[in-house]
Amino acid sequence: EVQLVESGGGLVQPGRSLRLSCAASGFTFGDYAMHWVRQVPGKGLEWVSSITWNGNSIYYMDSLKGRFTISRDNAKNSLYLQMNSLRTEDTAFYYCAKGGGYSSGWPFDSWGQGTLVTVSS
Amino acid sequence: DIQMTQSPSTLSASVGDRVTITCRASQSISAWLAWYQQKPGKAPKLLIQKASNLESGVPSRFSGSGSGTEFTLTISGLQPDDFATYYCQQYSSYFTFGQGTKVEIK
Secondary structure (H helix, E strand, O other): OOEEEEEOOEEEOOOOOEEEEEEEEOOOHHHOOEEEEEEOOOOOEEEEEEEOOOOOOEEEOHHHOOOEEEEEEOOOOEEEEEEOOOOHHHOEEEEEEEEOOOOOOOOEEEEOOOEEEEEOO | OOOEEEEOOEEEEOOOOEEEEEEEEOOOOOOOEEEEEEOOOOOOEEEEEOOOEEOOOOOOOEEEEEEOOEEEEEEEOOOHHHOOEEEEEEOOOOOEEOOOEEEEEO
């Protein structure tokens, strides 16, 4: 059974940094692209970033303007999201999601339960 | 960027009803469209990919159709478990979600 468990969320002040982690199990992690999706409480889903199976191709939503960095460690079955210069508008649940294939051109067939990031002074 | 527009935003229906949700893309995405179901406090669940391919374990009352820029999700015979929010997603060029359609009890 595929399991994705996010961690690292919490309350952080504007301008500070936070690193999210996603621990994967139940599948061959290194064979699949992985993604981060966020959701402001009560609002819709917003794609944040994607990384292919080997980390060679990485994609971000335009509005992030270089503040976030996605990475993965296939030896540790883990996905990461380094978030810098956080803004109040980054407040959201952050979900880790598994792609359907090695490249990014597949929908997201498994999701974690999410971790809440609250950016506030 | 490809924009996705869902309609309606909210849909009131009764158990047993046939409901249809529409998703329109701002440019052609061929059939690179997925549908997700999300219940309150839960992660989204993939229902359909490539516009009409039902995921394993998803009840056959769910169906998807369309290509190009217009797509539909149909639930034939709404069940109590189906009251939720549904999102479309294009994966033709990066990823974009529709704004969601909440299916509520009439």
